[in-house]
Amino acid sequence: MSKLGITLDSKTNVFFPNSEVNGILNLNTNEEHKIKQISVTIIGRAYVCFEELHGDEKSLDIFTFKTMHFYINVNTLLWKYNGMNQLSNGQNLFPFKFEIPSNAAPNLSEKHGDIVYYVKANIEFYGKKRSKVQYYGFSVCPIIDLNLSPELKLPTSVNSTKTIKNCFSRSENSLKVTMSLPTTGFVCGEIIPLKIDICNKTSLKIKSLEYGIGLKCTYTGNTGKSFFYPPFTHIKEQSLTLETNVVKAILMEIKIKKKVF
Incomplete structure (x- = not known):
């Protein structure tokens, strides 16, 4: 059995654009011989989707408007088995860090779209098609002077x-x-x-x-x-x-x- 935990270096879990974020992936496992590799993906994504009706008395058309934009899309390999670097049974800590770009917009969740930020931890196992995944969301707030x-x-x-x-x-x-x-x-x-x-x-x-x-x-x-x-x-x-x-x-x-x- 393997348990994942993610922590970031902020008590409020709020970060600012143009800043560096440090994090730790905490893995507690008794499956050390089965784990193939461990990685984290940091996502900052804006998505919008809505429909508009256009037409006249004879016809009516539905137009779908949508788009997706990534502020952050970074994948980092934290550990991969190479025949010598065997994981230890119990707790394993993997530090990582990433940059929040200066143009990162604040979080948003509304009717037609959202802006979300999260860390996705992923563990791949030998002999298993499904990976173990853990998500951890965080917020981005602009610096207003x-x-x-x-x-x-x-x-x-x-x-x-x-x-x-x-x-x-x-x-x-x-x-x-x-x-x-x-x-x-x-x-x-x-x-x-x-x-x-x-x-x-x-x-x-x-x-x-x-x-x-x-x-x-x-x-x-x-x-x-x-x-x-x-x-x-x-x-x-x-x-x-x-x-x-x-x-x-x-x-x-x-x-x-x-x-x-």
Whole structure:
């Protein structure tokens, strides 16, 4: 029987582009005479697939857009039997290392595609068609320095106004909502303080307010002839009950997850 374990040199299992990662493959076995070779493959892969319908009243065509891109695709042979280098019974440790390229994108798992990173350990045996395989995933996070862009330190705000007509008096009253942020840029793990000002001059009562963080992904698929870029937005919402029909200022907080994707 053989057991595999993989460890990487990070307590958080998060790494940065343009960095070197050191790992150890831990093999515990009592089949030392049956093992042919041991290897690890490091994969960083982006994949996207979606369909679009095109046609008219007479015909309808389905076009499939898909593509795959590798940021990392490295195979390393850790050990191979050569007639003299017999494995020992019990624990065997095999160190390895690999580079994360500077263009490596962060992990992503969404409707039409994903970006994943993992280490695949593989043991081949004499007389066995199937190898023993162990997977170990890790995350890649970009290094974001907000100091490099002074505009990210500036406050920002957005407002929306809706005018409601009164059928009886023919008057118009407005509902204005303004959301303000103390700065424009934030990083993973940070808490975003929100200030929402509501000026309700209508006779309508506000029962609830929803706020959240939006993630917008642009997917690129290839049919062999053309490319297509469909936007997709995913909103994570929270609800807050609010009973008011006057001017109101509300302070809220949203925490960005350490792993957004």
